[in-house]
Amino acid sequence: MNMIRPPAQRDLADHVAAVQRLRREYARLPAGAPVRLAKPTSNLFRFGRTPAAATLDVHAFSSVLAVDPDARTADVGGMTTYEDLVAATLPHGLMPLVVPQLRTITLGGAVTGLGIESSSFRNGLPHESVTEIEILTGSGDVVTARRDNEHRDLFHGFPNSYGTLGYSLRLRIELEPVKPYVHLRHLRFDSAAAAMDALARICSDGVHDGQRVDFADGVAFGRHELYLTLARFTDQAPWTSDYTGADIYYRSIPRYAGTGPGDYLTVHDYLWRWDTDWFWCSRALGVQHPVVRRIWPRSLKRSDVYRKLVALDRRTDLSRLLAHYRGRPQSEPVIQDVEVPVERGADFLDFFQSEIKMTPVWMCPLRLREKPAPGTADRDVWPLYPLEQDRLYVNFGFWGLVPVRPGQRGPLHNRLIESEVTRLGGHKSLYSDAYYTEDEFWRLYNGDAYRSLKRTYDPDGRLLDLYAKCVGNR
Numbered sequence: 006m007n008m009i010r011p012p013a014q015r016d017l018a019d020h021v022a023a024v025q026r027l028r029r030e031y032a033r034l035p036a037g038a039p040v041r042l043a044k045p046t047s048n049l050f051r052f053g054r055t056p057a058a059a060t061l062d063v064h065a066f067s068s069v070l071a072v073d074p075d076a077r078t079a080d081v082g083g084m085t086t087y088e089d090l091v092a093a094t095l096p097h098g099l100m101p102l103v104v105p106q107l108r109t110i111t112l113g114g115a116v117t118g119l120g121i122e123s124s125s126f127r128n129g130l131p132h133e134s135v136t137e138i139e140i141l142t143g144s145g146d147v148v149t150a151r152r153d154n155e156h157r158d159l160f161h162g163f164p165n166s167y168g169t170l171g172y173s174l175r176l177r178i179e180l181e182p183v184k185p186y187v188h189l190r191h192l193r194f195d196s197a198a199a200a201m202d203a204l205a206r207i208c209s210d211g212v213h214d215g216q217r218v219d220f221a222d223g224v225a226f227g228r229h230e231l232y233l234t235l236a237r238f239t240d241q242a243p244w245t246s247d248y249t250g251a252d253i254y255y256r257s258i259p260r261y262a263g264t265g266p267g268d269y270l271t272v273h274d275y276l277w278r279w280d281t282d283w284f285w286c287s288r289a290l291g292v293q294h295p296v297v298r299r300i301w302p303r304s305l306k307r308s309d310v311y312r313k314l315v316a317l318d319r320r321t322d323l324s325r326l327l328a329h330y331r332g333r334p335q336s337e338p339v340i341q342d343v344e345v346p347v348e349r350g351a352d353f354l355d356f357f358q359s360e361i362k363m364t365p366v367w368m369c370p371l372r373l374r375e376k377p378a379p380g381t382a383d384r385d386v387w388p389l390y391p392l393e394q395d396r397l398y399v400n401f402g403f404w405g406l407v408p409v410r411p412g413q414r415g416p417l418h419n420r421l422i423e424s425e426v427t428r429l430g431g432h433k434s435l436y437s438d439a440y441y442t443e444d445e446f447w448r449l450y451n452g453d454a455y456r457s458l459k460r461t462y463d464p465d466g467r468l469l470d471l472y473a474k475c476v477g478n479r
Contacts, residue, residue, distance in 0.1 A: 016070070020082070023065035024139070024147055024174055031145050034059040040468060042084075042172065066174050067111075069093040077180040078136070083113030083173035091276060099180040100272070102128040106279040109309040113173035117166055119390060119434050121342070121369055121400050123220035123236065126208040129374030132164040132387070134179040142171035143463025162458045165389040165450065167435060169471045170462050184238035186245065187220070187275040191262040192233045197351035200231040200368075201399070205347045207235065208370050208397055220275075223368040224258055228358045231368075232258050242269035249303050253293055254278045255285050255365065283308040285365055286404055290314055336406035339363060339418050340438070344371065344398040345431035353401060356425050361418055367402035388454035389471075390432060398431070416440055435475040446472050 034040060043060040066082035069090055073079070074097040081090055087101070088108035094100055101112075105120035112131070114120075116138070120131040128134065138150045138160060150160035163170060190213075194200035200223065207213050208221060213235050220236035246268055248254040261268045270278060282293065290311055291297045339361060345353045347370065357366065373394055377386050392398060407418045420440050426433050427449065433439065441449065455471055 019065075020070060020175065024141075027061065027063070027065070027141060027174070028145060028147060030061060031141065034061075034467075036465070036467065042168070061172070063172070063174075066113075070175065072097055072099070072180075074099060077182070078177055079180055080175060080177050081112050082175060083139075084111050085113075086111055087115070088277075091273070094180055095183070095273060098182055098184075100183050100276070101131070102134040102179055102181050103131045104276050105131065106277075107283075107308045108277060108280045109307075112176055112178070116173060116176065117163055117168055118436055119165060121371055123222040123234070123369060125369060125371035125400075126221050126397065127211065127219075127372075127374075128181075130164070130371065130387075131178075133374040135176050136179065137177040138163060138173050139175040140171040140173055143169075143459075143468040144465065145467075146462075147174065148462075159458060159462055161386060162388055162454060164387050165435065165471075166455070166458070167471060167474055169468050169474055170458055171468070183272050184240050185272060186239045186242040187236050187270050187272055188239045188242070188267055189234055189236045189261070189270065189275075190216075190267040191258045192235065193259070193262045194231045194233070195229050197225070197228070197231060197354040200225075200233060201347050201350040204233060204350075204368075204370055204399065205397055207233070208347075208372065221370055224255060225354060225366040225368060226259070226364055228354075230259075232262055233368075234258065236275065238272070239269075242271075245269050245271055245274070248274070248278060249281050249306060251295070251298060253282055253285075255282070280308045281306045283311045284367060284402070284404065287311055289405070334408045337409055337413075337416060337418050338405075338438075339407050339422070340404045341419070341422060342400055342402045342434040342436070343422065343426045343431055344392065344400050344433075345426060345429050346393075347397040347399050349429040349431070350399045350401075353425065353429055353431070357401070357403070357422075360421055360425075361403070361407055363403050363405050363407055367400070369400040369402070370397055371400060372397050388451045391451055392432065435471075438478070439476045441476055443472055443476075446476060 038059045040059050040061065043062050063084050067084040068082050069085060070080040070082065072093055077099060079090065079094060086109045087104055090112060091100060091104060103120060103122050103124050105115050106122055110120060115131040116135055136151065139147060140150055140159065140163065141147050148156050148159065150156035150163065152160055159170065192203070194203065204221065204223070207218055211218055217237050218235045219238050221233065223231065223233040225231045243266070246252065246257065248257070257268060287293055292301055292306065373386065373392055375386050377394060386394065410417060416438070419438065423433060423440060432449065450471065459470065
């Protein structure tokens, strides 16, 4: 077998030794103390969490162990970032089936949480291309979970468990071939209904105007200005755009919409097109101002840098104090990703424009790749985030501040979104703040299946439960 190893990888013997050290470290942690991973980056937006009394050093699990270009698989440490993973696979003309849009999302994080990107309408979510997971469970055991072994219940229940059943140490994932360039076409729509209808048709056919569609996502800039971006791999490009300098990717979308040639990026730049400006959120930090942009180093135009600045602001409360002294209204952070069936997508956008009034909004279609086993229900495939099989959903992502309404108490806008998503038959990702009651939460996220897994793999409750972590913010 042709196993090609990237620089600085850890070999299998080192990995096994690291697993044993971690088990010993976990066993020494005080019982009943909240456990958290000690890692340099995070893409969670649950600030103000209870400080952990005990942390686990997992730096040994942050490398690519091996890439097998013949089998199109990679063995990867659970704390490996997608930036490092892509750097190891692209030289072989391969990429993960779904590459979440931010560089420092870890593979383990995208599996125990949720990840999505513009290939999700054909490849599903990142956990669906995992074939094997090595997990340190809450009980302190290390198990290897696969679809067909004695730990298949944990394999299917691990996604959306957010580290409350255990931590992934190694994953084996499928890869797919790439071409050097990606050709983008931006289509404009004047209504959400027209955009959703077109998205459903394109994702079903996999082609548009006679051209294959490998990637699909979109942006709603307003009620009557929406764009779908359709992209495909290509061997050649007449030019390539660069959105890591003065140009800004999302601002190019209206400019290129409807033009004959469209736009071209290298496959590397396409995968990270949203990371440079954290979609459009760098605007709030001043990075899109022409003067600031000229002096802001390219190496610091990254989502992890911006998130650290936001975390600092949350700790110091600086922006809220400045708004107060300038006489500006206070704001409620609305940072969410939600999945809504495509046929209800226009309803959601209408609600969002009327009640929340935030733009832009990211739109990304997805359809589950995994099929249920004969005699089982859809919700048994990935039970903690039960989406319907063979149904196209649209992820709507929105990240910003909404002015507080007169007399408002509490997270009004976030609660409105949660209620509307439930009404429309959708689901909400749990990487950010959630406000569900406990009964509602367990109904939406399959509490019966979760409790069964918890009894098996964390019987002493050494790890937090999902509600305490994601809603209680502990």
